[in-house]
Amino acid sequence: MIRTAIKGVFAHKLRLTLTAVAIVMGVAFVAGTFVLTDTINSRFSTLFDDVYAGVDATVRPESSSMTNQSGSFEVELARTIASVEGVDRIATGVGGVAQIIAPNGDPIGGQGPPTIGSSWVDVPALTAFRVDEGNGRAPVAAGEVAIDVSTSNANDLSIGAEVKIETAAGAETFEIVGLVSFGSEDNLAGATISVFELSEAQRLFGLEGRYSQIDVLAVDGVDPETLTARLQQALPSGIEAVTGSQQTQEQFEQFTEGLGFLNTALLAFAAVAVFVGAFIIQNTFRIVVAQRTKELALLRAVGASRRQVMAMVLTEALAVGTFASALGVLVGIGFAKLLKVGMDAMGFGMPDGPLTIALRTVVVGMMVGLTVTMFSSLLPARKASRIAPVAAMRDTPAARRSLKTRALAGTGIVLAAAAALLLGLATDNGNALMLVAFGSLTGFIGISVLAPLFARPIANLLGKPLPGIAGRLARGNTARQPRRTAATASALMIGIALVAFVSIFGASIKASVGDTLDGAFPADLSIRSSNFYAGVSPAAMDQLLNVDELDTVSEFFFGEVSVEGNRAMVVAVDPATVDAVYRPDASIPMDDVGEGVLVRSDKLEVSGWAVGQLLTIEYPSAQTIPTEIVGTFENQNFAEYLITTSTYSEHFPGQSAVMVFATLADGFDVAEGQAAAENALTDFPSIDVNTQSDEIAESEAQIDQLLGLFSALLGLAVIIAVIGIANTLALSVVERTREIGLLRAVGMGRRQVRRMVRWESIITALFGALLGVAVGVVLGWATVASLAEDGLGTFALPGVQLVVWLLVAALAGVIAAIGPARKASRMRILEAIAYE
Amino acid sequence: MALALATERNVSAARIEDAVKIYGTGDTEVRALDGVSVEFKTGLFTAIMGPSGSGKSTLLHTxxxxxxxxxxxxxxxxxxLGSLNDRHLxxxxxxxxxxxxxxxxxxxTLxxxxxxxxxxxxxxxxxxxxxxxxVVDTVGLKDRLHHRPTELSGGQQQRVAAARALVSRPEIVFADEPSGNLDSKAGSELLEFMRRAVDEFGQTIVMVTHDPVAASYADRALFLADGKVVDHMWSPTAASVLERMKTLGA
Incomplete structure (x- = not known):
């Protein structure tokens, strides 16, 4: 029997190929994701290890595990450390954010990779930066800087040139005396690097007379652990010593933290691809079994048992699954390579080196492909095993089963999905996302179970306007096997539903942004740095306070803390000024917050806390402070806890404000206020002064960018669905060989045959897209409605975008039909008529 | 008779000259048609007879x-026909x-x-x-017009096919074992209808069959063997055809 199955696979190359493609793409996405993230991880791990290889121990301000906030200590400590037994040499340093300004006045970078500022370390074994032969020299005096080779090349900033660099103290002009490399690389993953002489760096970063880190080289024969232990004993409290490898590991982990998100996001898209693929595989096997009814019945008639027939179909699935999964892993490796090249091209510099192909990648890729294939072929295999031997003699397939059971089952599944979805959207804890994902998944399955019920009426409706006999036949062909049409359309439904959802969600966010800004932020101007890692520094704030055109100027600080053991963001506001620029609907006046904390009302409710209760808040300074909940607030998108700036500055010394809001003084309009504020900030080129409409435009642009990215990735699901349509059509064309032969014999032209197939494809695609848009709208509406309390109040329907997606689906139909239509039109009439 | 085909008897509706059709090459070469020349006059019903592999279907198809x-x-x-491209064919x-x-x-689906x-x-x-x-009246399908093929009996399906063959008033109708899958009653109904199409509308019909009874509805029977026309018979009867077939070794 197994031999029969294997022969079956190779006897139908077309079938094999088409089924395989769906699996290949899903598996390729999974494998590609693993290969890419593994490669990035391993390349950077190697780079960090190389660069910090010489550091045996590091002394730094003690920090709690959650975050690496910069702190500093007195220079005297260096002498203490140098005198510890086993210390050979030490390297002292400070670091901070340094924004390089391009000759045209624009800030370079800052929206993605960090803009690193650092002091020069003169001990080769202890420095991450290197000045290669011919790249000038290290900075040795005030007014000198060395920047990274990549930034120099990309911006035409060569040795000897003057460059403006902005720090918390404001922008100053420096002379470029050298170009640094990060270990063997010209650049650290797209970061800009500015290196200054030590005392100059201390001045720029506001750390005069202080160090933020000391790296230690041990004398020969002293191992890092021993050295670290000795150092720790010599250090005062609040300052710790760690081994070099631990420091490297922590730095590396911090650096690759964003990678986890990339990994999750890519795997989520891979899951969508695999899910869509499962539909296609199931559909293909079902059609194939239906087409082989006679052959399978003959096997039963000559004595094969049900179990053997089932085993045969499953063996065929196993063969296809193994082949396609293996191919998928290979394609995935190529895919990762392509992505890596793409990331390099986008300036996200990646260390050179081979791709990392872990055993896990191969195993997981194969497992995913095989599981999905086997699981998807179970139902068709069961169906095959139930073919009666007598079917070998019959020409027509068995009568249709009633759709009643299907209607009941489908409705049940959809209701269960809706319940899970609503529950997920209503809850506010960690299970919410799982419930929503589960609800969406089952929802798709439920709709696809129900879809055959609508296939006939919708196909007739969509096909009605198509003219001529080709249109009439296309309509009839789409409606004749509702299950097949529905299953094919369902695959497209998923992709379209997700893009429609993303479009609706995005449009609703855009619509809500304006409302939120109007309602919660009555300020006229918002001021913030274009650099992700910088803010509005105290020096910049001083400038703003002197602007006559502005009335109230109020700072907002963000900080990461741990509340009752959970990571959380706190927002700090200045009670004296905040009322003019921000309305959080607090339950008590801001002046009365004092040392306490305001908790967002929904968070309070979910956590079961009460006003008056003490919360344990742990700050990065490793201080744990019991803090009283003094009240609640609403209407806040970005944080759940609100404290005063005075509480904040105790625990986050020297931080820059993330955001400054300002109102206009009497008698000045927005343009005058904006111009005056910009004028006051000429020393801070990276700080932008925005009006409310600027803010709205900017967030809309950001949302659009994100939407574009999501749509592009979800487009993959659409591509897989197109393959599914092509697959079904190709098999249908084979199945209707005699019919097409007859049409040709009685005078149908090749063009008409092609048109017939193409229109069937378009009807199927539009059917799927309509289902998808419907599901997307429902999902979008439910999500937006459930997020109403979180400030997403307005449901917006992006009509044009949705119509565009329908057109894309129709186009997908045209593309999917190319191959099958050609095949149909090229049939040799006599062979077609005689086809069995 | 007013609606009969405007055709004239004794004019050639179709003819084939020195036809050769070869399948395969070398040892497996089969000459399905080996120098066949036949003419089919307008308004005549011709039956092409012959054992399996005699080339009768090939003759019809070409x-x-x-x-x-x-x-x-x-x-x-x-x-x-040899000079026509696919579109013209x-x-x-x-x-x-x-x-x-x-x-x-x-x-x-129709x-x-x-x-x-x-x-x-x-x-x-x-x-x-x-x-x-x-045409619909003649084949007796008036009350069946809105049914789908699966709702029709085998005989009714073949009569629909016959009606289709006539509806565009073609110069010639080719039938390939049209009653081959029908029981004798349905078969004779169909053949009677074909006969009437010739008699009443002046339709030209060429039919391939191996059934002597079917052939008896025709005006003339042609006998093929090994790719050659070996005999023909005017006004064939089932008995005379059967007799002739025996000598052909069918």
Missing amino acids: LAGLDNLDGGSVYIGDTE TELRRERVGFIFQAFNLIP TAEENILLPLLIAGDRPDQEWFDL
Whole structure:
């Protein structure tokens, strides 16, 4: 029997190929994701290890595990450390954010990779930066800087040139005396690097007379652990010593933290691809079994048992699954390579080196492909095993089963999905996302179970306007096997539903942004740095306070803390000024917050806390402070806890404000206020002064960018669905060989045959897209409605975008039909008529 | 008779000259047609008889423009088929030729009426309502027009196919074992209808069959063996045909 199955696979190359493609793409996405993230991880791990290889121990301000906030200590400590037994040499340093300004006045970078500022370390074994032969020299005096080779090349900033660099103290002009490399690389993953002489760096970063880190080289024969232990004993409290490898590991982990998100996001898209693929595989096997009814019945008639027939179909699935999964892993490796090249091209510099192909990648890729294939072929295999031997003699397939059971089952599944979805959207804890994902998944399955019920009426409706006999036949062909049409359309439904959802969600966010800004932020101007890692520094704030055109100027600080053991963001506001620029609907006046904390009302409710209760808040300074909940607030998108700036500055010394809001003084309009504020900030080129409409435009642009990215990735699901349509059509064309032969014999032209197939494809695609848009709208509406309390109040329907997606689906139909239509039109009439 | 085909007897509706058709090469070479020359006069019903492998189906297919010859020439009216490209051949099949196959004659998604009108629908032509009614009446399908093929009996399906073959008033109708899959009652109904189409409408019909009873409905029977025309018979009867077939070793 197994031999029969294997022969079956190779006897139908077309079938094999088409089924395989769906699996290949899903598996390729999974494998590609693993290969890419593994490669990035391993390349950077190697780079960090190389660069910090010489550091045996590091002394730094003690920090709690959650975050690496910069702190500093007195220079005297260096002498203490140098005198510890086993210390050979030490390297002292400070670091901070340094924004390089391009000759045209624009800030370079800052929206993605960090803009690193650092002091020069003169001990080769202890420095991450290197000045290669011919790249000038290290900075040795005030007014000198060395920047990274990549930034120099990309911006035409060569040795000897003057460059403006902005720090918390404001922008100053420096002379470029050298170009640094990060270990063997010209650049650290797209970061800009500015290196200054030590005392100059201390001045720029506001750390005069202080160090933020000391790296230690041990004398020969002293191992890092021993050295670290000795150092720790010599250090005062609040300052710790760690081994070099631990420091490297922590730095590396911090650096690759964003990678986890990339990994999750890519795997989520891979899951969508695999899910869509499962539909296609199931559909293909079902059609194939239906087409082989006679052959399978003959096997039963000559004595094969049900179990053997089932085993045969499953063996065929196993063969296809193994082949396609293996191919998928290979394609995935190529895919990762392509992505890596793409990331390099986008300036996200990646260390050179081979791709990392872990055993896990191969195993997981194969497992995913095989599981999905086997699981998807179970139902068709069961169906095959139930073919009666007598079917070998019959020409027509068995009568249709009633759709009643299907209607009941489908409705049940959809209701269960809706319940899970609503529950997920209503809850506010960690299970919410799982419930929503589960609800969406089952929802798709439920709709696809129900879809055959609508296939006939919708196909007739969509096909009605198509003219001529080709249109009439296309309509009839789409409606004749509702299950097949529905299953094919369902695959497209998923992709379209997700893009429609993303479009609706995005449009609703855009619509809500304006409302939120109007309602919660009555300020006229918002001021913030274009650099992700910088803010509005105290020096910049001083400038703003002197602007006559502005009335109230109020700072907002963000900080990461741990509340009752959970990571959380706190927002700090200045009670004296905040009322003019921000309305959080607090339950008590801001002046009365004092040392306490305001908790967002929904968070309070979910956590079961009460006003008056003490919360344990742990700050990065490793201080744990019991803090009283003094009240609640609403209407806040970005944080759940609100404290005063005075509480904040105790625990986050020297931080820059993330955001400054300002109102206009009497008698000045927005343009005058904006111009005056910009004028006051000429020393801070990276700080932008925005009006409310600027803010709205900017967030809309950001949302659009994100939407574009999501749509592009979800487009993959659409591509897989197109393959599914092509697959079904190709098999249908084979199945209707005699019919097409007859049409040709009685005078149908090749063009008409092609048109017939193409229109069937378009009807199927539009059917799927309509289902998808419907599901997307429902999902979008439910999500937006459930997020109403979180400030997403307005449901917006992006009509044009949705119509565009329908057109894309129709186009997908045209593309999917190319191959099958050609095949149909090229049939040799006599062979077609005689086809069995 | 007013609606009969405007055709004249004793004119050639189709003819084939020195036809050669070879399948395979070398040792496996089979000469399906080996120098066949036949003429089919307008308004005549011809049955082509012969044992399996005698070349009778090949003869029909090449006559109908469904297959091409390796030697010789085929004419429908005055049109030589060998010089036509696919588009012109398609047009010719649609407008000048009718077909009835042994099985699978109908498109399952179309109603009986749409199946009958198929050649006209393909051409985008309007049907001649009077002619359509007459044809439908003659085959006795008036109350079956809105049924789908699966709702019709085998005999009814073949009569729909016959009506389709006539509806575009083709110069010639080719039938390939049209009653082969039918029981004797349904078969004779169909053959009687074909006979009437010749007698009343002056239709030219060429039918391949191996059934002597079917052949007895024809005006003339041609006998093929090993790719050659070996005999012919006017006004064949079932008995005379059977007698002749025996000597052919069928």
